[in-house]
Amino acid sequence: MSSLYLKEAELQYCHSHLSECEFTLESQSKELAMLRVEQENMRAELVEARAELEQLLERWLEEKREEAKRMNQHNDAQQRRWQSFTNRLARLQQCTPECCSLAKTDTPVSTCAGVDAPLGYTPSSHPGSTQGVGSSAEVVIVVLYAFESQTCEVLEHKVIILR
Helix, strand or coil: HHHHHHHHHHHHHHHHHHHHHHHHHHHHHHHHHHHHHHHHHHHHHHHHHHHHHHHHHHHHHHHHHHHHHHHHHHHHHHHHHHHHHHHHHHHHCCCHHHHHHHCCCCCCCCHCCCCCCCCCCCCHHCCCCCCCCCEEEEEEEEEEEEEECCCEEEEEEEEEEEE
16 A cells, blocks of 8 residues: 555656646747747847838938049049149249240340240229229239249249239
């Protein structure tokens, strides 16, 4: 009989253990189902976040393209201005030996090849002119150039308008 009691106790223990395992299995099954739902929700959020990221990236790239286009236009304009400036400077710095000898004399600078100097002045084209008002205005334009004596390079020039 004692062996029967032992077998019955062992059987109860096994049933108890089985109940625990069934409960654990059921709990884990429910948890797994919840995790799968959560995973699906997270996947949907991930797809949505990736789409939003793609839109933001496209918008950012478009803004950067527009900014680059504006910068390129600005740089092109600056390049044209600098090119114009350097061309004018190069014309001013073109100095022939004849020009250097003229610079050492009283010959007008406007006769020097390659140098753009004003040859005349029309008062009507300048603000404050008195032409047509009954009085006459005499205007003297003086262009001063400073040349490097050995290389004939234009070091400096000034335009002075005397009224």
